[in-house]
Amino acid sequence: MTHTGSQGFVERSRDIAHVGSVELFSPVPQETVAFFRDLMSMRVVHSAGGSTYLHAWDDYEQWTIKVTGGAQAGVGRTYLRAASPAALERRVAAMQDRGVSGRWVQDEWALGRVWVGTDPDGHELGLYFDTEWYTPGDDDRPSLKNQASRLPLGGTRVRRLDHVNYLAADIPGVCEFLEAAMGGRMTERIVLDDGTTAAAWYTFSDKSYDLVYTGDWVPGASGRLHHVAFATDTREDILRAADLFLDSGVHIETGPHKHAIQQTFFLYVWEPGGNRVELCNAAARLVLAPDWEPVTWTQSERAKGQAWGLKTIESFHTHGTPVL
Template sequence: MTIPHDPDGRRDIAHVGPIELYTPVLDESADFFVRVMGLRAVHRDDSSVYLHTWDDYQSWTLRLIQRDAAGIGRTYLRAAGPEALQRLVAKTGATRVLTDVHNLGEVHVCTDPDGHELGLYWNVEWYRADDTDRPALKNQAAAYPGRGANLRRLDHVNYLTADVPGTSAYLRDVLGARCTEQIVKDDGSPQAIWYSLGNKTYDLVYTEDWTGTRGRLHHVAFATDTREEILRAADVCLDAGVHIETGPHKHAIQQTFFLYVWEPGGNRIEICNAGARLILAPDWKTISWTKEERAKGQAWGLKTIETFHTHGTPVVAPAGDPE
Protein backbone atom coordinates (compact mmCIF):
# COMPACT_ATOMS: atom_id res chain seq x y z
CA MET A 1 0.00 0.00 0.00
CA THR A 2 1.26 3.48 -0.86
CA ILE A 3 1.17 5.78 2.14
CA PRO A 4 0.33 9.37 1.17
CA HIS A 5 3.02 11.90 1.96
CA ASP A 6 2.34 14.63 4.50
CA PRO A 7 4.63 17.62 3.79
CA ASP A 8 3.94 19.13 7.23
CA GLY A 9 4.80 16.00 9.19
CA ARG A 10 3.50 17.17 12.55
CA ARG A 11 -0.24 17.04 12.18
CA ASP A 12 -0.81 13.30 11.99
CA ILE A 13 -1.98 13.10 15.62
CA ALA A 14 -5.11 15.12 16.35
CA HIS A 15 -5.04 14.89 20.13
CA VAL A 16 -4.65 12.64 23.15
CA GLY A 17 -7.69 10.38 23.34
CA PRO A 18 -8.92 8.31 26.26
CA ILE A 19 -6.49 6.84 28.78
CA GLU A 20 -6.33 3.89 31.16
CA LEU A 21 -5.33 4.03 34.82
CA TYR A 22 -4.55 1.04 37.03
CA THR A 23 -5.83 1.02 40.59
CA PRO A 24 -5.79 -1.59 43.38
CA VAL A 25 -9.09 -0.21 44.73
CA LEU A 26 -11.38 0.00 41.72
CA ASP A 27 -14.62 0.93 43.50
CA GLU A 28 -12.96 3.60 45.62
CA SER A 29 -11.21 5.13 42.62
CA ALA A 30 -14.44 5.11 40.61
CA ASP A 31 -16.28 6.83 43.47
CA PHE A 32 -13.54 9.48 43.62
CA PHE A 33 -13.85 10.31 39.93
CA VAL A 34 -17.65 10.31 39.91
CA ARG A 35 -18.52 11.89 43.25
CA VAL A 36 -15.52 14.20 43.79
CA MET A 37 -14.22 14.94 40.29
CA GLY A 38 -17.63 15.10 38.60
CA LEU A 39 -17.19 12.44 35.89
CA ARG A 40 -19.99 10.12 34.77
CA ALA A 41 -19.74 6.31 34.77
CA VAL A 42 -20.83 5.13 31.31
CA HIS A 43 -19.81 1.46 31.12
CA ARG A 44 -18.52 -1.34 33.34
CA ASP A 45 -17.11 -4.82 32.87
CA ASP A 46 -15.68 -7.43 35.24
CA SER A 47 -12.43 -5.58 35.91
CA SER A 48 -12.89 -1.97 34.86
CA VAL A 49 -15.07 1.15 34.89
CA TYR A 50 -15.33 3.62 31.99
CA LEU A 51 -15.87 7.29 32.82
CA HIS A 52 -16.71 10.38 30.78
CA THR A 53 -15.85 14.06 31.31
CA TRP A 54 -18.80 16.25 30.46
CA ASP A 55 -17.45 17.90 27.29
CA ASP A 56 -15.49 15.04 25.75
CA TYR A 57 -16.96 14.36 22.31
CA GLN A 58 -15.81 10.73 22.55
CA SER A 59 -17.87 8.12 24.38
CA TRP A 60 -15.39 7.70 27.24
CA THR A 61 -12.44 9.58 28.67
CA LEU A 62 -10.95 7.35 31.36
CA ARG A 63 -10.92 3.62 31.97
CA LEU A 64 -10.06 2.52 35.51
CA ILE A 65 -8.67 -1.04 35.57
CA GLN A 66 -8.34 -3.27 38.64
CA ARG A 67 -4.66 -4.14 39.16
CA ASP A 68 -2.45 -4.96 42.13
CA ALA A 69 -0.60 -1.66 41.80
CA ALA A 70 -1.47 1.83 40.56
CA GLY A 71 -0.04 3.21 37.35
CA ILE A 72 -0.72 4.17 33.77
CA GLY A 73 -2.22 1.77 31.24
CA ARG A 74 -2.58 2.48 27.55
CA THR A 75 -2.76 6.05 26.26
CA TYR A 76 -4.84 6.38 23.09
CA LEU A 77 -3.84 8.91 20.44
CA ARG A 78 -6.39 9.81 17.77
CA ALA A 79 -4.99 10.24 14.30
CA ALA A 80 -5.97 13.24 12.20
CA GLY A 81 -7.57 10.96 9.61
CA PRO A 82 -7.33 7.51 7.97
CA GLU A 83 -4.26 8.43 5.92
CA ALA A 84 -2.58 9.98 8.95
CA LEU A 85 -3.18 6.72 10.82
CA GLN A 86 -1.45 4.81 8.02
CA ARG A 87 1.56 7.09 8.29
CA LEU A 88 1.70 6.73 12.07
CA VAL A 89 1.52 2.95 11.88
CA ALA A 90 4.37 2.95 9.35
CA LYS A 91 6.52 5.34 11.41
CA THR A 92 5.94 3.59 14.76
CA GLY A 93 6.17 0.08 13.37
CA ALA A 94 3.00 -0.86 15.24
CA THR A 95 2.20 -4.49 14.39
CA ARG A 96 -0.32 -5.38 17.09
CA VAL A 97 -3.91 -4.53 16.14
CA LEU A 98 -6.85 -4.56 18.56
CA THR A 99 -10.47 -4.65 17.44
CA ASP A 100 -12.15 -5.06 20.83
CA VAL A 101 -11.41 -1.72 22.55
CA HIS A 102 -14.69 -0.30 23.85
CA ASN A 103 -16.25 2.10 21.30
CA LEU A 104 -13.03 2.55 19.34
CA GLY A 105 -12.30 1.16 15.90
CA GLU A 106 -9.06 -0.57 14.98
CA VAL A 107 -6.34 0.29 17.48
CA HIS A 108 -2.70 -0.08 16.47
CA VAL A 109 -0.52 -0.62 19.52
CA CYS A 110 3.05 0.61 19.91
CA THR A 111 5.27 1.64 22.81
CA ASP A 112 7.44 4.66 23.49
CA PRO A 113 11.14 4.06 24.26
CA ASP A 114 10.33 3.72 27.95
CA GLY A 115 7.70 1.02 27.49
CA HIS A 116 4.54 3.09 27.94
CA GLU A 117 1.90 1.60 25.67
CA LEU A 118 0.22 3.82 23.07
CA GLY A 119 -2.87 3.03 21.02
CA LEU A 120 -3.26 4.74 17.63
CA TYR A 121 -6.78 4.94 16.21
CA TRP A 122 -9.10 6.89 13.92
CA ASN A 123 -12.64 5.48 14.11
CA VAL A 124 -14.47 6.32 17.32
CA GLU A 125 -18.01 6.31 18.67
CA TRP A 126 -19.10 9.76 19.81
CA TYR A 127 -20.78 10.35 23.16
CA ARG A 128 -24.57 10.11 23.09
CA ALA A 129 -26.28 12.05 25.85
CA ASP A 130 -29.55 10.67 27.17
CA ASP A 131 -32.44 12.36 28.95
CA THR A 132 -30.43 12.57 32.18
CA ASP A 133 -27.55 14.62 30.73
CA ARG A 134 -28.77 16.06 27.44
CA PRO A 135 -27.26 19.55 26.93
CA ALA A 136 -29.27 22.62 26.01
CA LEU A 137 -26.54 23.59 23.54
CA LYS A 138 -26.15 21.16 20.67
CA ASN A 139 -22.41 21.89 20.36
CA GLN A 140 -21.72 20.48 23.85
CA ALA A 141 -21.23 16.76 24.53
CA ALA A 142 -23.31 16.58 27.72
CA ALA A 143 -25.13 18.85 30.13
CA TYR A 144 -22.99 21.00 32.42
CA PRO A 145 -22.94 18.92 35.63
CA GLY A 146 -21.96 21.64 38.11
CA ARG A 147 -20.87 19.11 40.74
CA GLY A 148 -17.62 18.12 42.38
CA ALA A 149 -14.53 19.41 40.63
CA ASN A 150 -16.61 19.63 37.44
CA LEU A 151 -13.80 18.41 35.17
CA ARG A 152 -14.41 19.34 31.55
CA ARG A 153 -11.86 17.22 29.68
CA LEU A 154 -8.59 15.36 29.83
CA ASP A 155 -5.70 17.80 29.42
CA HIS A 156 -2.36 15.95 29.45
CA VAL A 157 -0.38 12.97 30.71
CA ASN A 158 2.95 13.31 32.52
CA TYR A 159 4.99 10.10 32.37
CA LEU A 160 8.19 9.18 34.15
CA THR A 161 10.99 7.91 31.92
CA ALA A 162 14.48 6.51 32.40
CA ASP A 163 15.61 8.05 29.09
CA VAL A 164 14.48 11.63 28.48
CA PRO A 165 16.70 12.28 25.42
CA GLY A 166 15.58 9.04 23.73
CA THR A 167 11.95 9.73 24.44
CA SER A 168 12.33 13.30 23.20
CA ALA A 169 13.70 12.05 19.88
CA TYR A 170 10.81 9.57 19.55
CA LEU A 171 8.18 12.25 20.15
CA ARG A 172 9.81 14.59 17.65
CA ASP A 173 10.88 12.21 14.90
CA VAL A 174 8.24 9.47 15.08
CA LEU A 175 5.08 11.07 16.47
CA GLY A 176 5.71 14.49 14.93
CA ALA A 177 5.21 16.41 18.18
CA ARG A 178 7.11 19.58 19.07
CA CYS A 179 8.86 20.48 22.30
CA THR A 180 7.48 23.74 23.68
CA GLU A 181 9.39 23.83 26.99
CA GLN A 182 11.99 21.75 28.81
CA ILE A 183 14.11 21.54 31.95
CA VAL A 184 17.81 21.12 31.17
CA LYS A 185 20.65 19.79 33.28
CA ASP A 186 23.99 21.55 33.69
CA ASP A 187 25.34 19.73 30.62
CA GLY A 188 22.40 20.96 28.52
CA SER A 189 20.67 17.58 28.24
CA PRO A 190 16.91 17.50 28.92
CA GLN A 191 15.61 16.39 32.32
CA ALA A 192 11.92 16.98 31.59
CA ILE A 193 10.13 17.74 28.33
CA TRP A 194 6.74 19.22 27.40
CA TYR A 195 5.51 18.23 23.92
CA SER A 196 2.57 19.62 21.97
CA LEU A 197 0.57 17.66 19.38
CA GLY A 198 -1.39 20.66 18.08
CA ASN A 199 -1.90 24.22 19.28
CA LYS A 200 -2.23 23.44 23.00
CA THR A 201 0.90 24.35 24.90
CA TYR A 202 1.49 20.70 25.79
CA ASP A 203 -0.15 17.27 25.69
CA LEU A 204 2.54 14.73 26.57
CA VAL A 205 5.14 15.34 29.29
CA TYR A 206 8.07 13.14 30.28
CA THR A 207 10.08 13.65 33.46
CA GLU A 208 13.27 11.81 34.36
CA ASP A 209 12.50 8.92 36.71
CA TRP A 210 14.70 9.32 39.78
CA THR A 211 14.57 5.52 40.37
CA GLY A 212 15.75 4.63 36.87
CA THR A 213 12.60 2.55 36.41
CA ARG A 214 10.75 2.39 33.09
CA GLY A 215 7.05 2.72 32.34
CA ARG A 216 5.85 4.70 35.35
CA LEU A 217 3.43 7.61 35.77
CA HIS A 218 3.95 11.01 37.37
CA HIS A 219 0.40 12.32 36.94
CA VAL A 220 -2.68 12.62 34.76
CA ALA A 221 -4.23 16.09 34.34
CA PHE A 222 -7.83 17.14 33.76
CA ALA A 223 -8.94 20.64 32.80
CA THR A 224 -11.56 22.90 34.29
CA ASP A 225 -13.09 25.99 32.68
CA THR A 226 -11.70 28.52 35.14
CA ARG A 227 -9.21 29.04 37.95
CA GLU A 228 -12.13 29.56 40.32
CA GLU A 229 -13.27 25.99 39.74
CA ILE A 230 -9.87 24.78 40.89
CA LEU A 231 -10.27 26.76 44.11
CA ARG A 232 -13.66 25.14 44.56
CA ALA A 233 -12.13 21.74 43.81
CA ALA A 234 -9.70 22.26 46.70
CA ASP A 235 -12.63 22.73 49.08
CA VAL A 236 -14.46 19.76 47.57
CA CYS A 237 -11.37 17.56 48.06
CA LEU A 238 -10.90 18.88 51.59
CA ASP A 239 -14.43 17.94 52.59
CA ALA A 240 -14.13 14.54 50.89
CA GLY A 241 -10.94 13.67 52.77
CA VAL A 242 -8.86 13.52 49.58
CA HIS A 243 -5.11 13.90 50.00
CA ILE A 244 -4.16 17.34 48.64
CA GLU A 245 -0.47 17.21 47.75
CA THR A 246 0.14 20.81 46.69
CA GLY A 247 -1.66 23.89 45.38
CA PRO A 248 -3.76 25.67 44.36
CA HIS A 249 -0.95 27.63 42.75
CA LYS A 250 0.62 28.52 39.41
CA HIS A 251 3.49 26.77 37.64
CA ALA A 252 6.29 28.84 36.15
CA ILE A 253 6.73 26.30 33.35
CA GLN A 254 3.72 26.57 31.01
CA GLN A 255 2.01 28.95 33.51
CA THR A 256 -0.57 26.30 34.42
CA PHE A 257 -2.83 27.00 37.42
CA PHE A 258 -2.87 23.74 39.37
CA LEU A 259 -4.06 21.55 42.21
CA TYR A 260 -2.49 18.14 42.80
CA VAL A 261 -4.34 15.40 44.67
CA TRP A 262 -3.95 11.63 45.04
CA GLU A 263 -6.86 9.43 44.09
CA PRO A 264 -7.57 6.41 46.37
CA GLY A 265 -5.50 4.03 44.24
CA GLY A 266 -2.40 6.22 44.69
CA ASN A 267 -2.21 7.88 41.28
CA ARG A 268 -1.43 11.61 41.28
CA ILE A 269 -4.18 13.67 39.61
CA GLU A 270 -3.72 17.27 38.52
CA ILE A 271 -6.72 19.59 38.24
CA CYS A 272 -5.54 22.37 35.96
CA ASN A 273 -6.42 25.39 33.90
CA ALA A 274 -4.04 26.04 31.04
CA GLY A 275 -6.41 26.82 28.19
CA ALA A 276 -5.59 30.52 27.91
CA ARG A 277 -2.13 29.79 26.47
CA LEU A 278 -1.90 28.48 22.93
CA ILE A 279 1.16 27.96 20.75
CA LEU A 280 0.15 29.57 17.48
CA ALA A 281 3.64 30.26 16.10
CA PRO A 282 4.61 27.56 13.59
CA ASP A 283 8.28 28.33 14.33
CA TRP A 284 8.00 28.33 18.14
CA LYS A 285 11.41 28.02 19.81
CA THR A 286 11.69 25.69 22.78
CA ILE A 287 11.90 27.47 26.15
CA SER A 288 14.58 25.96 28.40
CA TRP A 289 14.62 26.20 32.19
CA THR A 290 17.81 25.70 34.22
CA LYS A 291 18.29 24.20 37.68
CA GLU A 292 18.91 27.68 39.09
CA GLU A 293 15.67 28.98 37.62
CA ARG A 294 13.73 25.98 38.91
CA ALA A 295 15.18 26.51 42.41
CA LYS A 296 13.19 29.74 42.64
CA GLY A 297 10.04 27.63 42.98
CA GLN A 298 6.73 28.03 41.21
CA ALA A 299 5.52 31.24 39.56
CA TRP A 300 4.48 32.99 42.78
CA GLY A 301 7.27 31.62 44.98
CA LEU A 302 5.78 28.37 46.28
CA LYS A 303 8.55 25.81 46.71
CA THR A 304 7.96 22.46 45.04
CA ILE A 305 6.89 19.90 47.64
CA GLU A 306 9.31 16.99 48.17
CA THR A 307 6.81 14.27 47.26
CA PHE A 308 6.51 15.80 43.79
CA HIS A 309 10.01 14.39 43.19
CA THR A 310 9.62 11.12 45.10
CA HIS A 311 6.11 9.80 44.33
CA GLY A 312 5.20 8.00 41.12
CA THR A 313 3.09 4.97 40.26
CA PRO A 314 3.58 2.11 40.54
CA VAL A 315 5.53 2.92 43.69
CA VAL A 316 9.13 1.65 43.60
CA ALA A 317 12.07 2.37 45.86
CA PRO A 318 15.32 3.89 44.55
CA ALA A 319 18.31 1.56 44.72
CA GLY A 320 19.60 1.45 48.30
CA ASP A 321 16.67 3.54 49.55
CA PRO A 322 13.76 1.31 50.67
CA GLU A 323 10.30 2.87 50.23
Protein backbone atom coordinates in the same frame (compact mmCIF):
# COMPACT_ATOMS: atom_id res chain seq x y z
CA MET B 1 13.82 37.84 17.47
CA THR B 2 13.28 37.85 13.71
CA HIS B 3 11.95 34.76 11.94
CA THR B 4 12.54 34.67 8.20
CA GLY B 5 10.33 31.62 7.79
CA SER B 6 12.81 29.30 6.06
CA GLN B 7 16.17 28.94 7.79
CA GLY B 8 16.08 25.93 10.11
CA PHE B 9 12.33 25.65 9.81
CA VAL B 10 10.83 22.16 9.83
CA GLU B 11 7.12 21.86 9.11
CA ARG B 12 5.58 19.76 11.85
CA SER B 13 3.21 16.90 11.36
CA ARG B 14 -0.42 17.21 12.32
CA ASP B 15 -1.02 13.48 12.09
CA ILE B 16 -1.91 13.13 15.78
CA ALA B 17 -4.97 15.23 16.58
CA HIS B 18 -5.03 14.96 20.38
CA VAL B 19 -4.76 12.72 23.41
CA GLY B 20 -8.05 10.85 23.54
CA SER B 21 -8.27 8.84 26.75
CA VAL B 22 -6.19 7.01 29.32
CA GLU B 23 -6.35 3.87 31.44
CA LEU B 24 -5.39 3.95 35.11
CA PHE B 25 -4.69 0.92 37.28
CA SER B 26 -5.87 0.97 40.88
CA PRO B 27 -5.56 -1.52 43.76
CA VAL B 28 -8.88 -0.13 45.06
CA PRO B 29 -10.84 0.27 41.82
CA GLN B 30 -14.23 0.91 43.40
CA GLU B 31 -12.82 3.79 45.44
CA THR B 32 -11.00 5.18 42.41
CA VAL B 33 -14.19 5.03 40.35
CA ALA B 34 -16.07 6.83 43.15
CA PHE B 35 -13.38 9.54 43.15
CA PHE B 36 -13.78 10.21 39.42
CA ARG B 37 -17.56 9.87 39.51
CA ASP B 38 -18.43 11.84 42.64
CA LEU B 39 -15.59 14.35 42.97
CA MET B 40 -14.40 14.78 39.38
CA SER B 41 -18.02 14.88 38.10
CA MET B 42 -17.61 12.11 35.55
CA ARG B 43 -20.35 9.75 34.43
CA VAL B 44 -19.95 5.97 34.47
CA VAL B 45 -20.80 4.89 30.92
CA HIS B 46 -19.64 1.27 30.67
CA SER B 47 -18.20 -1.62 32.67
CA ALA B 48 -16.54 -4.76 31.35
CA GLY B 49 -13.82 -7.22 32.32
CA GLY B 50 -12.83 -5.57 35.59
CA SER B 51 -12.73 -2.08 34.04
CA THR B 52 -15.03 0.91 34.43
CA TYR B 53 -15.27 3.66 31.81
CA LEU B 54 -16.09 7.25 32.77
CA HIS B 55 -16.95 10.29 30.65
CA ALA B 56 -16.01 13.92 31.34
CA TRP B 57 -18.95 16.17 30.54
CA ASP B 58 -17.59 17.89 27.41
CA ASP B 59 -15.59 15.03 25.93
CA TYR B 60 -16.96 14.40 22.44
CA GLU B 61 -15.91 10.73 22.60
CA GLN B 62 -17.66 7.99 24.54
CA TRP B 63 -15.19 7.84 27.41
CA THR B 64 -12.36 9.81 28.97
CA ILE B 65 -10.79 7.49 31.52
CA LYS B 66 -10.79 3.76 32.12
CA VAL B 67 -10.22 2.47 35.66
CA THR B 68 -8.92 -1.09 35.83
CA GLY B 69 -8.30 -3.07 38.98
CA GLY B 70 -4.70 -4.13 39.54
CA ALA B 71 -2.18 -5.03 42.21
CA GLN B 72 -0.57 -1.58 41.98
CA ALA B 73 -1.45 1.91 40.83
CA GLY B 74 -0.07 3.08 37.51
CA VAL B 75 -0.90 3.94 33.93
CA GLY B 76 -2.15 1.50 31.32
CA ARG B 77 -2.74 2.34 27.68
CA THR B 78 -2.92 5.95 26.54
CA TYR B 79 -5.00 6.51 23.43
CA LEU B 80 -4.12 9.15 20.83
CA ARG B 81 -6.51 9.93 18.01
CA ALA B 82 -5.05 10.41 14.55
CA ALA B 83 -6.22 13.25 12.32
CA SER B 84 -7.46 10.89 9.58
CA PRO B 85 -7.23 7.25 8.49
CA ALA B 86 -4.28 8.18 6.25
CA ALA B 87 -2.58 10.00 9.12
CA LEU B 88 -2.96 6.91 11.27
CA GLU B 89 -1.26 4.77 8.64
CA ARG B 90 1.58 7.30 8.31
CA ARG B 91 2.25 7.33 12.06
CA VAL B 92 2.16 3.55 12.27
CA ALA B 93 4.63 3.33 9.38
CA ALA B 94 6.90 5.91 11.03
CA MET B 95 6.91 3.96 14.28
CA GLN B 96 7.59 0.68 12.51
CA ASP B 97 10.43 2.31 10.55
CA ARG B 98 12.00 3.14 13.90
CA GLY B 99 11.81 -0.46 15.03
CA VAL B 100 8.76 -0.09 17.25
CA SER B 101 7.00 -3.43 17.35
CA GLY B 102 3.23 -3.14 17.53
CA ARG B 103 0.00 -4.83 16.60
CA TRP B 104 -3.44 -3.99 15.31
CA VAL B 105 -6.22 -4.77 17.78
CA GLN B 106 -9.92 -4.14 18.05
CA ASP B 107 -10.28 -4.85 21.75
CA GLU B 108 -11.45 -1.53 23.19
CA TRP B 109 -15.01 -0.45 23.82
CA ALA B 110 -16.30 2.34 21.52
CA LEU B 111 -13.10 2.43 19.45
CA GLY B 112 -12.37 0.87 16.08
CA ARG B 113 -9.01 -0.47 14.98
CA VAL B 114 -6.18 0.52 17.31
CA TRP B 115 -2.47 0.16 16.65
CA VAL B 116 -0.78 -0.63 19.96
CA GLY B 117 2.91 -0.02 20.55
CA THR B 118 5.16 1.38 23.24
CA ASP B 119 7.35 4.43 23.68
CA PRO B 120 11.07 3.86 24.45
CA ASP B 121 10.32 3.63 28.17
CA GLY B 122 7.63 1.00 27.84
CA HIS B 123 4.47 3.08 28.19
CA GLU B 124 1.75 1.55 26.04
CA LEU B 125 0.25 3.82 23.38
CA GLY B 126 -2.82 3.15 21.26
CA LEU B 127 -3.21 5.06 17.97
CA TYR B 128 -6.65 5.12 16.37
CA PHE B 129 -9.05 7.10 14.22
CA ASP B 130 -12.43 5.32 14.29
CA THR B 131 -14.36 6.25 17.42
CA GLU B 132 -17.93 6.53 18.70
CA TRP B 133 -19.13 9.98 19.70
CA TYR B 134 -20.90 10.45 23.01
CA THR B 135 -24.69 10.64 22.80
CA PRO B 136 -26.34 12.24 25.85
CA GLY B 137 -29.50 10.80 27.33
CA ASP B 138 -32.56 12.57 28.63
CA ASP B 139 -30.87 13.11 32.00
CA ASP B 140 -27.73 14.82 30.65
CA ARG B 141 -28.81 16.37 27.36
CA PRO B 142 -27.43 19.94 27.21
CA SER B 143 -29.41 23.04 26.32
CA LEU B 144 -26.48 24.16 24.17
CA LYS B 145 -26.17 21.73 21.28
CA ASN B 146 -22.45 22.45 20.79
CA GLN B 147 -21.35 20.69 24.00
CA ALA B 148 -21.24 16.97 24.61
CA SER B 149 -23.50 16.81 27.66
CA ARG B 150 -25.06 18.88 30.42
CA LEU B 151 -22.82 20.69 32.92
CA PRO B 152 -22.76 18.58 36.12
CA LEU B 153 -24.38 20.13 39.16
CA GLY B 154 -21.77 19.02 41.70
CA GLY B 155 -18.14 18.05 42.12
CA THR B 156 -15.18 19.67 40.41
CA ARG B 157 -16.78 19.59 36.93
CA VAL B 158 -13.60 18.83 35.00
CA ARG B 159 -14.27 19.30 31.30
CA ARG B 160 -11.85 16.91 29.58
CA LEU B 161 -8.55 15.07 29.78
CA ASP B 162 -5.79 17.65 29.32
CA HIS B 163 -2.44 15.84 29.38
CA VAL B 164 -0.46 12.86 30.66
CA ASN B 165 2.92 13.20 32.38
CA TYR B 166 5.08 10.07 32.27
CA LEU B 167 8.28 9.18 34.07
CA ALA B 168 11.08 7.88 31.84
CA ALA B 169 14.73 6.87 32.16
CA ASP B 170 16.00 8.32 28.86
CA ILE B 171 14.43 11.71 28.17
CA PRO B 172 16.55 12.54 25.07
CA GLY B 173 15.61 9.15 23.59
CA VAL B 174 11.94 9.78 24.25
CA CYS B 175 12.19 13.25 22.71
CA GLU B 176 13.69 11.85 19.54
CA PHE B 177 10.91 9.25 19.39
CA LEU B 178 8.15 11.82 19.90
CA GLU B 179 9.46 14.05 17.14
CA ALA B 180 10.52 11.47 14.54
CA ALA B 181 7.92 8.75 15.08
CA MET B 182 4.88 10.66 16.34
CA GLY B 183 5.31 14.15 14.87
CA GLY B 184 5.23 15.90 18.25
CA ARG B 185 6.61 19.39 18.83
CA MET B 186 8.56 20.34 21.94
CA THR B 187 7.35 23.58 23.51
CA GLU B 188 9.33 23.73 26.77
CA ARG B 189 12.03 21.78 28.58
CA ILE B 190 14.24 21.69 31.67
CA VAL B 191 18.00 21.35 31.10
CA LEU B 192 20.28 20.73 34.09
CA ASP B 193 23.70 22.29 34.58
CA ASP B 194 25.40 19.16 33.22
CA GLY B 195 23.43 19.46 29.99
CA THR B 196 20.96 16.69 30.84
CA THR B 197 17.39 17.20 29.69
CA ALA B 198 15.36 16.51 32.84
CA ALA B 199 11.85 17.03 31.44
CA ALA B 200 10.17 17.94 28.15
CA TRP B 201 6.70 19.15 27.17
CA TYR B 202 5.24 18.14 23.78
CA THR B 203 2.19 19.19 21.81
CA PHE B 204 0.36 17.61 18.88
CA SER B 205 -2.25 20.34 18.67
CA ASP B 206 -2.43 24.08 19.34
CA LYS B 207 -2.50 23.44 23.08
CA SER B 208 0.81 24.22 24.72
CA TYR B 209 1.29 20.57 25.69
CA ASP B 210 -0.37 17.14 25.44
CA LEU B 211 2.32 14.74 26.69
CA VAL B 212 5.08 15.39 29.21
CA TYR B 213 8.11 13.24 30.07
CA THR B 214 10.01 13.69 33.32
CA GLY B 215 13.21 11.89 34.29
CA ASP B 216 12.51 8.89 36.53
CA TRP B 217 14.53 9.04 39.75
CA VAL B 218 14.33 5.26 40.34
CA PRO B 219 17.24 3.46 38.60
CA GLY B 220 16.06 0.73 36.28
CA ALA B 221 12.39 1.73 36.47
CA SER B 222 10.26 1.93 33.33
CA GLY B 223 6.69 2.59 32.28
CA ARG B 224 5.78 4.67 35.32
CA LEU B 225 3.34 7.57 35.71
CA HIS B 226 3.88 11.00 37.20
CA HIS B 227 0.31 12.26 36.79
CA VAL B 228 -2.77 12.61 34.62
CA ALA B 229 -4.35 16.05 34.28
CA PHE B 230 -7.90 17.22 33.66
CA ALA B 231 -8.94 20.66 32.46
CA THR B 232 -11.25 23.03 34.30
CA ASP B 233 -12.90 26.11 32.85
CA THR B 234 -11.54 28.63 35.35
CA ARG B 235 -9.08 29.12 38.17
CA GLU B 236 -12.04 29.52 40.51
CA ASP B 237 -13.07 25.95 39.69
CA ILE B 238 -9.73 24.79 41.06
CA LEU B 239 -10.08 26.86 44.22
CA ARG B 240 -13.50 25.33 44.79
CA ALA B 241 -12.09 21.87 44.07
CA ALA B 242 -9.49 22.31 46.80
CA ASP B 243 -12.27 22.86 49.35
CA LEU B 244 -14.19 19.86 48.02
CA PHE B 245 -11.13 17.62 48.29
CA LEU B 246 -10.39 18.94 51.78
CA ASP B 247 -13.91 18.14 52.99
CA SER B 248 -13.77 14.73 51.30
CA GLY B 249 -10.51 13.64 52.90
CA VAL B 250 -8.57 13.51 49.62
CA HIS B 251 -4.81 14.00 49.95
CA ILE B 252 -3.92 17.42 48.55
CA GLU B 253 -0.26 17.25 47.58
CA THR B 254 0.41 20.82 46.44
CA GLY B 255 -1.39 23.91 45.18
CA PRO B 256 -3.54 25.69 44.22
CA HIS B 257 -0.77 27.71 42.60
CA LYS B 258 0.68 28.67 39.22
CA HIS B 259 3.45 26.84 37.38
CA ALA B 260 6.27 28.88 35.88
CA ILE B 261 6.63 26.31 33.08
CA GLN B 262 3.59 26.54 30.77
CA GLN B 263 1.92 28.98 33.26
CA THR B 264 -0.68 26.39 34.25
CA PHE B 265 -2.80 27.10 37.32
CA PHE B 266 -2.76 23.80 39.18
CA LEU B 267 -3.87 21.58 42.03
CA TYR B 268 -2.38 18.13 42.64
CA VAL B 269 -4.12 15.40 44.62
CA TRP B 270 -3.75 11.65 45.00
CA GLU B 271 -6.77 9.56 44.08
CA PRO B 272 -7.53 6.64 46.46
CA GLY B 273 -5.47 4.17 44.42
CA GLY B 274 -2.37 6.33 44.73
CA ASN B 275 -2.14 7.89 41.27
CA ARG B 276 -1.40 11.60 41.17
CA VAL B 277 -4.15 13.65 39.51
CA GLU B 278 -3.86 17.29 38.46
CA LEU B 279 -6.66 19.76 37.95
CA CYS B 280 -5.37 22.45 35.64
CA ASN B 281 -6.44 25.59 33.84
CA ALA B 282 -4.26 26.28 30.84
CA ALA B 283 -6.85 26.82 28.13
CA ALA B 284 -5.92 30.45 27.53
CA ARG B 285 -2.35 29.61 26.54
CA LEU B 286 -2.02 28.29 22.99
CA VAL B 287 1.05 27.81 20.81
CA LEU B 288 -0.05 29.22 17.48
CA ALA B 289 3.36 30.06 16.00
CA PRO B 290 4.29 27.47 13.35
CA ASP B 291 7.99 28.22 13.98
CA TRP B 292 7.83 28.08 17.78
CA GLU B 293 11.21 27.41 19.40
CA PRO B 294 11.37 25.41 22.66
CA VAL B 295 11.71 27.47 25.83
CA THR B 296 14.54 26.15 28.01
CA TRP B 297 14.48 26.44 31.79
CA THR B 298 17.76 26.10 33.67
CA GLN B 299 18.44 24.27 36.90
CA SER B 300 18.85 27.52 38.82
CA GLU B 301 15.60 28.91 37.40
CA ARG B 302 13.71 25.80 38.47
CA ALA B 303 15.22 26.02 41.97
CA LYS B 304 13.33 29.31 42.46
CA GLY B 305 10.08 27.33 42.62
CA GLN B 306 6.77 28.04 40.97
CA ALA B 307 5.64 31.28 39.36
CA TRP B 308 4.61 33.00 42.58
CA GLY B 309 7.37 31.55 44.72
CA LEU B 310 5.88 28.30 46.04
CA LYS B 311 8.65 25.72 46.42
CA THR B 312 8.07 22.40 44.73
CA ILE B 313 7.10 19.85 47.36
CA GLU B 314 9.56 16.98 47.88
CA SER B 315 7.02 14.26 47.07
CA PHE B 316 6.69 15.73 43.57
CA HIS B 317 10.16 14.24 42.93
CA THR B 318 9.74 11.03 44.91
CA HIS B 319 6.19 9.77 44.24
CA GLY B 320 5.31 8.01 41.01
CA THR B 321 3.16 4.99 40.22
CA PRO B 322 3.69 2.11 40.51
CA VAL B 323 5.44 3.04 43.75
CA LEU B 324 8.93 1.49 43.79
